[in-house]
Amino acid sequence: AQSVAQPEDQVNVAEGNPLTVKCTYSVSGNPYLFWYVQYPNRGLQFLLKYITGDNLVKGSYGFEAEFNKSQTSFHLKKPSALVSDSALYFCAVEGRRAGSYQLTFGKGTKLSVIP
Protein backbone atom coordinates (compact mmCIF):
# COMPACT_ATOMS: atom_id res chain seq x y z
CA ALA A 1 0.00 0.00 0.00
CA GLN A 2 1.17 3.53 -0.73
CA SER A 3 1.66 6.24 1.86
CA VAL A 4 2.66 9.89 2.06
CA ALA A 5 4.31 11.77 4.91
CA GLN A 6 4.34 15.52 5.36
CA PRO A 7 6.58 15.90 8.40
CA GLU A 8 5.72 19.53 9.15
CA ASP A 9 2.27 20.54 10.36
CA GLN A 10 3.14 24.18 9.82
CA VAL A 11 5.75 26.15 7.93
CA ASN A 12 6.33 29.86 8.52
CA VAL A 13 8.30 31.93 6.05
CA ALA A 14 8.85 35.63 5.54
CA GLU A 15 7.48 37.24 2.41
CA GLY A 16 10.09 37.27 -0.33
CA ASN A 17 12.06 34.36 1.10
CA PRO A 18 12.20 30.95 -0.56
CA LEU A 19 9.83 28.32 0.75
CA THR A 20 9.94 24.54 0.93
CA VAL A 21 7.15 22.19 1.95
CA LYS A 22 8.38 18.66 2.48
CA CYS A 23 6.87 15.40 1.30
CA THR A 24 8.13 11.82 1.31
CA TYR A 25 6.32 8.85 -0.14
CA SER A 26 6.22 5.10 -0.19
CA VAL A 27 4.81 3.20 -3.16
CA SER A 28 5.54 0.04 -5.08
CA GLY A 29 6.29 0.61 -8.73
CA ASN A 30 6.62 3.95 -10.45
CA PRO A 31 5.44 6.85 -8.32
CA TYR A 32 2.86 9.30 -9.60
CA LEU A 33 3.00 12.32 -7.31
CA PHE A 34 0.81 15.39 -6.91
CA TRP A 35 0.63 18.64 -4.98
CA TYR A 36 -2.63 20.41 -4.17
CA VAL A 37 -3.39 23.67 -2.37
CA GLN A 38 -6.46 24.45 -0.31
CA TYR A 39 -7.61 27.92 0.73
CA PRO A 40 -10.02 28.27 3.67
CA ASN A 41 -13.44 26.75 3.01
CA ARG A 42 -12.53 25.86 -0.55
CA GLY A 43 -11.90 22.69 -2.49
CA LEU A 44 -8.42 21.48 -3.36
CA GLN A 45 -6.71 23.08 -6.34
CA PHE A 46 -4.21 21.15 -8.42
CA LEU A 47 -0.70 22.67 -8.43
CA LEU A 48 1.56 20.20 -10.21
CA LYS A 49 2.33 16.55 -10.78
CA TYR A 50 5.17 14.19 -11.54
CA ILE A 51 4.45 11.24 -13.79
CA THR A 52 7.71 10.74 -15.62
CA GLY A 53 10.50 12.78 -17.19
CA ASP A 54 12.40 15.69 -15.66
CA ASN A 55 12.85 15.54 -11.92
CA LEU A 56 12.04 19.24 -11.59
CA VAL A 57 8.37 19.87 -12.24
CA LYS A 58 6.97 23.35 -12.70
CA GLY A 59 3.40 24.16 -11.79
CA SER A 60 0.91 26.91 -11.15
CA TYR A 61 1.55 30.21 -9.31
CA GLY A 62 5.34 29.88 -9.61
CA PHE A 63 5.57 26.65 -7.62
CA GLU A 64 7.86 23.79 -8.52
CA ALA A 65 8.68 20.42 -7.03
CA GLU A 66 11.71 18.22 -7.18
CA PHE A 67 11.33 14.47 -7.49
CA ASN A 68 14.15 12.57 -5.77
CA LYS A 69 13.86 8.83 -6.26
CA SER A 70 16.73 7.85 -3.99
CA GLN A 71 15.30 9.85 -1.09
CA THR A 72 11.68 9.07 -2.04
CA SER A 73 10.86 12.75 -1.72
CA PHE A 74 8.81 15.27 -3.65
CA HIS A 75 9.34 18.62 -1.94
CA LEU A 76 7.36 21.67 -3.03
CA LYS A 77 9.34 24.87 -3.55
CA LYS A 78 8.96 28.47 -4.53
CA PRO A 79 11.84 30.96 -4.91
CA SER A 80 10.02 33.94 -3.40
CA ALA A 81 6.98 33.54 -1.14
CA LEU A 82 3.93 35.78 -1.32
CA VAL A 83 1.45 36.48 1.47
CA SER A 84 -1.22 35.09 -0.85
CA ASP A 85 0.58 31.71 -0.81
CA SER A 86 -0.64 31.19 2.76
CA ALA A 87 -2.81 28.08 2.61
CA LEU A 88 -2.92 24.36 3.35
CA TYR A 89 -0.80 22.19 1.06
CA PHE A 90 -1.33 18.51 0.37
CA CYS A 91 1.04 16.03 -1.19
CA ALA A 92 -0.49 12.90 -2.73
CA VAL A 93 0.67 9.66 -4.34
CA GLU A 94 -1.23 7.67 -6.90
CA GLY A 95 -1.97 4.02 -6.46
CA ARG A 96 -4.18 1.42 -8.05
CA ARG A 97 -6.63 -0.45 -5.86
CA ALA A 98 -9.53 -2.69 -6.75
CA GLY A 99 -9.49 -1.64 -10.37
CA SER A 100 -9.39 2.10 -9.80
CA TYR A 101 -6.69 4.71 -9.51
CA GLN A 102 -6.82 6.42 -6.12
CA LEU A 103 -4.87 9.16 -4.43
CA THR A 104 -3.41 8.78 -0.97
CA PHE A 105 -2.94 12.16 0.69
CA GLY A 106 -0.57 13.40 3.34
CA LYS A 107 -2.01 15.13 6.39
CA GLY A 108 -1.31 18.55 4.98
CA THR A 109 1.08 21.38 5.83
CA LYS A 110 -0.18 24.81 6.74
CA LEU A 111 1.97 27.48 5.13
CA SER A 112 1.98 30.95 6.65
CA VAL A 113 3.79 33.71 4.80
CA ILE A 114 4.53 36.61 7.10
CA PRO A 115 4.53 40.13 5.64
Next chain:
Amino acid sequence: SQTIHQWPATLVQPVGSPLSLECTVEGTSNPNLYWYRQAAGRGLQLLFYSVGIGQISSEVPQNLSASRPQDRQFILSSKKLLLSDSGFYLCAWRKEGPVTQYFGPGTRLLVL
Protein backbone atom coordinates in the same frame (compact mmCIF):
# COMPACT_ATOMS: atom_id res chain seq x y z
CA SER B 1 -13.83 22.53 -20.28
CA GLN B 2 -14.85 20.39 -17.37
CA THR B 3 -16.46 21.70 -14.20
CA ILE B 4 -17.62 20.06 -11.01
CA HIS B 5 -20.45 21.32 -8.85
CA GLN B 6 -21.48 20.53 -5.31
CA TRP B 7 -24.53 21.60 -3.40
CA PRO B 8 -25.46 22.78 -1.03
CA ALA B 9 -22.42 24.83 -0.08
CA THR B 10 -23.34 24.82 3.60
CA LEU B 11 -25.78 22.71 5.58
CA VAL B 12 -26.81 22.65 9.23
CA GLN B 13 -28.79 19.58 10.23
CA PRO B 14 -30.05 18.13 13.52
CA VAL B 15 -28.85 14.78 14.77
CA GLY B 16 -31.01 11.97 13.43
CA SER B 17 -32.11 13.81 10.30
CA PRO B 18 -31.45 12.50 6.76
CA LEU B 19 -28.76 13.83 4.44
CA SER B 20 -28.38 14.18 0.71
CA LEU B 21 -25.38 15.90 -0.87
CA GLU B 22 -25.10 16.13 -4.61
CA CYS B 23 -22.15 16.32 -6.95
CA THR B 24 -22.31 16.73 -10.71
CA VAL B 25 -19.61 16.95 -13.36
CA GLU B 26 -19.94 18.72 -16.68
CA GLY B 27 -17.88 18.47 -19.84
CA THR B 28 -16.74 14.87 -19.61
CA SER B 29 -18.15 11.36 -19.79
CA ASN B 30 -17.64 8.21 -17.73
CA PRO B 31 -15.52 9.87 -15.05
CA ASN B 32 -14.31 8.16 -11.91
CA LEU B 33 -16.03 9.90 -9.00
CA TYR B 34 -14.97 10.21 -5.38
CA TRP B 35 -16.36 11.42 -2.04
CA TYR B 36 -13.94 12.59 0.65
CA ARG B 37 -14.48 13.95 4.14
CA GLN B 38 -12.13 16.46 5.69
CA ALA B 39 -12.34 16.95 9.44
CA ALA B 40 -10.94 19.97 11.27
CA GLY B 41 -9.41 21.46 8.11
CA ARG B 42 -6.82 18.77 7.75
CA GLY B 43 -6.43 15.32 6.31
CA LEU B 44 -8.70 13.86 3.65
CA GLN B 45 -10.49 10.58 4.18
CA LEU B 46 -11.75 8.76 1.09
CA LEU B 47 -15.31 7.63 1.74
CA PHE B 48 -16.58 6.23 -1.57
CA TYR B 49 -15.54 5.96 -5.18
CA SER B 50 -17.32 4.96 -8.34
CA VAL B 51 -16.01 3.84 -11.73
CA GLY B 52 -19.43 3.74 -13.40
CA ILE B 53 -23.20 4.04 -13.00
CA GLY B 54 -24.41 1.97 -10.09
CA GLN B 55 -20.87 0.92 -9.15
CA ILE B 56 -19.96 2.09 -5.67
CA SER B 57 -17.00 1.08 -3.53
CA SER B 58 -16.86 1.98 0.13
CA GLU B 59 -13.57 2.66 1.82
CA VAL B 60 -14.69 2.76 5.44
CA PRO B 61 -17.73 1.41 7.27
CA GLN B 62 -19.86 4.25 8.45
CA ASN B 63 -23.19 5.94 8.69
CA LEU B 64 -23.10 7.16 5.09
CA SER B 65 -23.94 5.70 1.69
CA ALA B 66 -23.36 6.79 -1.89
CA SER B 67 -25.17 6.33 -5.16
CA ARG B 68 -24.48 7.09 -8.80
CA PRO B 69 -27.81 7.24 -10.61
CA GLN B 70 -26.38 8.92 -13.71
CA ASP B 71 -22.98 8.98 -15.38
CA ARG B 72 -22.00 12.40 -14.04
CA GLN B 73 -23.96 12.50 -10.80
CA PHE B 74 -22.74 11.27 -7.44
CA ILE B 75 -24.85 11.48 -4.29
CA LEU B 76 -23.84 11.10 -0.66
CA SER B 77 -26.62 10.14 1.74
CA SER B 78 -27.44 9.23 5.28
CA LYS B 79 -30.68 8.05 6.85
CA LYS B 80 -29.81 9.40 10.31
CA LEU B 81 -27.00 11.87 10.89
CA LEU B 82 -24.61 11.62 13.81
CA LEU B 83 -22.64 14.42 15.43
CA SER B 84 -19.48 12.78 14.09
CA ASP B 85 -20.71 13.27 10.52
CA SER B 86 -19.89 16.97 10.74
CA GLY B 87 -17.12 18.02 8.39
CA PHE B 88 -16.21 19.32 4.98
CA TYR B 89 -17.28 16.99 2.18
CA LEU B 90 -15.43 17.08 -1.09
CA CYS B 91 -16.37 15.47 -4.36
CA ALA B 92 -13.74 14.81 -7.01
CA TRP B 93 -13.53 13.43 -10.52
CA ARG B 94 -10.93 12.10 -12.89
CA LYS B 95 -10.61 10.08 -16.02
CA GLU B 96 -9.22 6.56 -15.80
CA GLY B 97 -5.45 6.36 -15.58
CA PRO B 98 -2.71 8.23 -13.70
CA VAL B 99 -4.12 11.63 -14.50
CA THR B 100 -5.03 14.65 -12.42
CA GLN B 101 -7.97 14.45 -10.03
CA TYR B 102 -10.09 17.58 -9.76
CA PHE B 103 -12.08 18.65 -6.74
CA GLY B 104 -15.37 20.42 -6.29
CA PRO B 105 -15.86 23.44 -4.03
CA GLY B 106 -17.05 21.32 -1.09
CA THR B 107 -20.02 21.22 1.27
CA ARG B 108 -19.67 22.27 4.90
CA LEU B 109 -21.93 20.07 7.06
CA LEU B 110 -22.63 20.87 10.68
CA VAL B 111 -24.66 18.38 12.67
CA LEU B 112 -26.11 19.76 15.89
